[in-house]
Amino acid sequence: MRPILRLSLLLGAAVPVVAAPAVTAPPLDTHRIARDRFGNDAPWxxxxxxxxxxxxxxxxxxxxxxxxxxxxxxxxxxxxxxxxxxxxxxxxxxxxxxxxxxxxxxxxxxxxxxxxxxxxxxxxxxxxxxxxxxxxxxxxxxxxxxxxxxxxxxxxxxxxxxxxxxxxxxxxxxxxxxxxxxxxxxxxxxxxxxxxxxxxxxxxxxxxxxxxxxxxxxxxxxxxxxxxxxxxxxxxxxxxxxxxxxxxxxxxxxxxxxxxxxxxxxxxxxxxxxxxxxxxxxxxxxxxxxxxxxxxxxxxxxxxxxxxxxxxxxxxxxxxxxxAGMRTVEPSYEHYMxxxxxxxxxxxxxxxxxxxxxxxxxxxxxxxxxxxxxxxxxxxxxxxxxxxxxxxxxxxxxxxxxxxxxxxxxxxxxxxxxxxxxxxxxxxxxxxxxxGLVGIRPRADDMLEVNPLLPGAADPQGLAWFRMQDVPYHGHNIAVTWDVDGRHYGGTPGLTIEIDGRRVAHSPTLSRLVVPVARAAVPRRDRPIDRPIDRAVQLVRGAFPKGSASGATDAENVHDAIDGRVWFFPELANGWSSAKVPAASSSKPSPQSSPKPSAPQWYAVDFGKPVTVSRAELAFFADGKDFVAPRSLRIQIWDGTRWTPLGAPATPVANGITAVGWTPVSTSKIRVSFPQAPAKRTRLVEFKVF
CATH class of the missing domain: 1.50.10.10 (Glycosyltransferase)
Structure with a gap:
């Protein structure tokens, strides 16, 4: 293997150094990290x-x-x-x-x-x-x-x-x-x-x-x-x-x-x-x-x-x-705080x-x-x-x-x-x-510059190791690894840069590394970024497309399921929240708890005109308490006289995206229908239709 050339700069002074060849650090298990950090929303x-x-x-x-x-x-x-x-x-x-x-x-x-x-x-x-x-x-x-x-x-x-x-x-x-x-x-x-x-x-x-x-x-x-x-x-x-x-x-x-x-x-x-x-x-x-x-x-x-x-x-x-943090004004100011x-x-x-x-x-x-x-x-x-x-x-x-x-x-x-x-x-x-910490300093020329702002190993604010990977840069995929003694990643101690999975630079200590990176093509207007358009989204309440629901029909509550917003944070409600279906053993339900336990819940979108649709993305929120995701769902379209199912039933996920597809069809209305667990509620965060 040929030696790898490293170019080290200190405030503009370039010094070429020859680095010994070494294997790259093992890549992070991104699938596991995404599942651990984001749960069912990991695919995003x-x-x-x-x-x-x-x-x-x-x-x-x-x-x-x-x-x-x-x-x-x-x-x-x-x-x-x-x-x-x-x-x-x-x-x-x-x-x-x-x-x-x-x-x-x-x-x-x-x-x-x-x-x-x-x-x-x-x-x-x-x-x-x-x-x-x-x-x-x-x-x-x-x-x-x-x-x-x-x-x-x-x-x-x-x-x-x-x-x-x-x-x-x-x-x-x-x-x-x-x-x-x-x-x-x-x-x-x-x-x-x-x-x-x-x-x-x-x-x-x-x-x-x-x-x-x-x-x-x-x-x-x-x-x-x-x-x-x-x-x-x-x-x-x-x-x-x-x-x-x-x-x-x-x-x-x-x-x-x-x-x-x-x-x-x-x-x-x-x-x-x-x-x-x-x-x-x-x-x-x-x-x-x-x-x-x-x-x-x-x-x-x-x-x-x-x-x-x-x-x-x-x-x-x-x-x-x-x-606890940076003050916006010094305490000596007369009207401080x-x-x-x-x-x-x-x-x-x-x-x-x-x-x-x-x-x-x-x-x-x-x-x-x-x-x-x-x-x-x-x-x-x-x-x-x-x-x-x-x-x-x-x-x-x-x-x-x-x-x-x-x-x-x-x-x-x-x-x-x-x-x-x-x-x-x-x-x-x-x-x-x-x-800052990893030190990727983006540049306009065809160079990749990395200068991690970490103190030395003896400083209590230092880090013994880190790895940043899957970083897009000038059409390439880069990774930066620091391992003070080589023990964490089982390789050579020091700072390493990889481009597209290949190691291109190394320093045994924290230092500035600058390496050439030939600019690769990126998507442009003639090779467009994938831009599917949500046909159900509505920013103006009361205009088409319009939402409707089986219950809990407050206008703001209904609108929130087609407002283009998706989040699963429990501190702030988002989406259409259904009424609670009483348990089967409960007494006669009150008017506020309709629909009946045997009736499915549904949420519908009226486009106001025929549109061609072929798939949907549905986001359901669950908190392990009051809100749970449905056990199943069915997409239906309005054929002019009745609701007709599309494809097979799907199994929703909680706090993530449920994707459902079908053969393209033209319709003016679409809805999702699902059973609701007794004594629980459903929150449909967003209903997107493409």
């Missing part, structure tokens, strides 16, 4: 997600939980494809009728770019640039689209919305102050209500609205979007367009560093756009906020020791580094101190950049792993995994705790594992 994940195992079982558990969170937030819009939602269920400020919100798009695409099934990110990008991005909030979507290109290498997919990107970028001119060369925003529309700027602009009385400011966030986002548009323009050969947006990015970078850096605070801060009795235009805010680290998240900050010293505030227990807003008696969202997974994700991404390609000694790899584990711990509510909106920085307990807060998708985690 098995051929889609990258699989991960490490010496830290809690990191592993949160990693897989975050993929279940991603899956739960994929809403099927039918002909409009899939989008990612921020809240599982509806909220009053979403874009109707889709339930989309643009502030979390960066996290959604950051996670979704690592799926081998490219439909979810692809559909989402199409939707957001066609109609979904209403600028309700600030965002860095163009940067996220470019970030996806760095993983999948699909040039055509990356550039197809370039015109819309430029149009959306220009629309933000209404938040640009030409005299200062900076963007401004009301903190609420930055998805961060009750910040220092908005509270102080109210004289300390409120802070939900108001406080318009030049913020590190919106300017870092616009910098990142300009840089992305420049790079995408280069891919099209538009050198003038690239130069224009490079110049925009450079101008924002210069102004942020000159004007939003506070020498007294040693931190990037807001300056006021508003001018009133309490605050003055261009005056700086009077405290440090976590948002001040976003210049590193997007590589805006120069590699300067003066700027890097700002990270000491994050490591300080009396600063931004709370015992003062609760202003409630829903009834329940605390509502605020950014005056609580931990937010949103900014925790952004700051951890900034630390990863800092450790990967900045020269500094303030933050260590041990710090990164400690903060990553601290973040992972927030996902646990006792032994149960359920990420909520915000947390108390001293206890790590949820603050808001409203029904909408369960399994909240306004952050990232899988991307942090892939790009």
């Amino acid at each position: 994940y098995e051929n889609r997600i990258p699989f991960f195992a490490s010496a830290d079982p809690k990191l592993d558990a949160v990693y897989y939980y975050r993929w279940s969170l991603f899956r739960a937030h994929q809403r099927d819009l039918g002909a409009d494809g899939y989008i990612s939602t921020e809240f599982l269920d509806d909220v009053g400020w979403q874009l109707e009728p889709y339930a989309s919100l643009n502030d979390a798009t960066g996290f959604h695409l950051g996670e979704g770019r690592w799926l081998r099934d490219r439909r979810f990110a692809d559909d989402y990008i199409d939707f957001m640039y066609r109609r979904g991005n209403d600028r309700h909030f600030t965002d860095y979507m163009a940067d996220s689209v470019y970030g996806r290109f760095l993983v999948d290498g699909d040039k055509a997919g990356a550039i197809r919305h370039l015109t819309a990107m430029r149009r959306l970028y220009a629309a933000w001119n209404d938040h640009f102050d030409t005299s200062k060369g900076l963007y401004w925003v009301e903190p609420l529309l930055d998805a961060t209500e009750y910040t220092i700027s908005s509270i102080d602009a109210s004289g300390g009385k409120d802070g939900f609205r108001g406080g318009d400011s030049f913020r590190p966030s919106i300017n870092a986002y616009m910098y990142a979007n300009a840089r992305a548009i420049a790079r995408l323009s280069t891919l099209t050969g538009d050198t003038a367009g690239a130069a224009e947006y490079d110049a925009r990015a450079a101008a924002i970078k210069a102004r942020v560093q000159a004007s939003l850096w506070s020498e007294p605070l040693g931190h990037f801060i807001d300056r006021y756009k508003v001018d009133n009795a309490f605050v003055k235009y261009w005056a700086p805010i009077r405290g440090r906020e976590l948002v001040g680290y976003l210049p590193w998240t997007f590589d805006l900050a120069d590699d300067d020791a003066k700027f890097a010293a700002a990270w000491t505030h994050l490591l300080a227990r009396d600063g931004l580094g709370g015992p 003062r609760q202003y807003r409630y829903e009834g008696t329940a605390p509502e969202c605020q950014w005056n101190g609580p931990i937010w997974p949103f900014q925790t994700t952004q700051v951890l991404a900034g630390i990863a950049n800092l450790l990967d390609h900045y020269h500094q000694s303030t933050v260590t790899r041990g710090d990164y792993m400690r903060l990553l584990r601290q973040y992972a711990a927030l996902h646990y509510q006792g032994d149960r995994l359920d990420l909520e909106e915000d947390y108390h920085p001293d206890t790590g307990r949820p603050i808001v705790g409203l029904a909408r807060s369960h399994h909240y998708f306004h952050s990232g985690f899988a991307d942090l594992i892939l790009t």
Whole structure:
């Protein structure tokens, strides 16, 4: 066997090294892991997600939980494809009728770019640039689209919305102050209500609205979007367009560093756009906020020791580094953790101190950049792993995994705790594992770069071993393995990279590895991603297709089975929940407990016109208590006079997908009929028809 060439880089200095040949690590048993982690829903994940195992079982558990969170937030819009939602269920400020919100798009695409099934990110990008991005909030979507290109290498997919990107970028001119060369925003529309700027602009009385400011966030986002548009323009050969947006990015970078850096605070801060009795235009805010680290998240900050010293505030227990997580504001602020807003008696969202997974994700991404390609000694790899584990711990509510909106920085307990807060998708985690801990640093060229951000073996925050596999990259399947002494995987100690099952690089120690990877073809419009269209989905209540059911016919209850949402989390009901069938030995049933025990339950969809259908996917929820899956089901179609069965009866699965197929047939109505266990209920999470 010929030796394998390894190319090792340290902050840009390339040193070729010859690595000894060795066998690859044994692959993870992905089928077993998927069954253990996801139960009956395992088929959705098995051929889609990258699989991960490490010496830290809690990191592993949160990693897989975050993929279940991603899956739960994929809403099927039918002909409009899939989008990612921020809240599982509806909220009053979403874009109707889709339930989309643009502030979390960066996290959604950051996670979704690592799926081998490219439909979810692809559909989402199409939707957001066609109609979904209403600028309700600030965002860095163009940067996220470019970030996806760095993983999948699909040039055509990356550039197809370039015109819309430029149009959306220009629309933000209404938040640009030409005299200062900076963007401004009301903190609420930055998805961060009750910040220092908005509270102080109210004289300390409120802070939900108001406080318009030049913020590190919106300017870092616009910098990142300009840089992305420049790079995408280069891919099209538009050198003038690239130069224009490079110049925009450079101008924002210069102004942020000159004007939003506070020498007294040693931190990037807001300056006021508003001018009133309490605050003055261009005056700086009077405290440090976590948002001040976003210049590193997007590589805006120069590699300067003066700027890097700002990270000491994050490591300080009396600063931004709370015992349980990152504080959004330092405790020295006068209105730190003062609760202003409630829903009834329940605390509502605020950014005056609580931990937010949103900014925790952004700051951890900034630390990863800092450790990967900045020269500094303030933050260590041990710090990164400690903060990553601290973040992972927030996902646990006792032994149960359920990420909520915000947390108390001293206890790590949820603050808001409203029904909408369960399994909240306004952050990232899988991307942090892939790009930080494992250290896959996606690139635009035909190279694969890996630089795990683990400390040495003697550090208590280190990991003795990990393996990440089934990672899509430039049309290939890659795996990264670390085994400190070779004992866990029974091979050579060190760090190993595999491409398409073949070992291509190895280092006996943790180090940066860079190897060539020839770009392979990825699906494009002429070789489309598989996009089956759900004919039953309905976003607008009362329109066709319409649902109906054998009982429990509240309009919202019935509609929930065809709203394009599939999740099996018990904390938040989803789907049509039937009435309870009484036990056979019970007395005369009450009207509320109809239908009769002998009558089957059914759920029907009226398409409003004839459509051709050939298969269905049904999702049933079970909790081992009140709700159980049916023992069998039958698909039926309306032939104009009666319901006619299609094919043979099927056996449903609980908390997973039951697929039923038949010879294509045209019909205007379809239904599923099933017996229901006595004294139990059925919850049909979703009834999809193709």
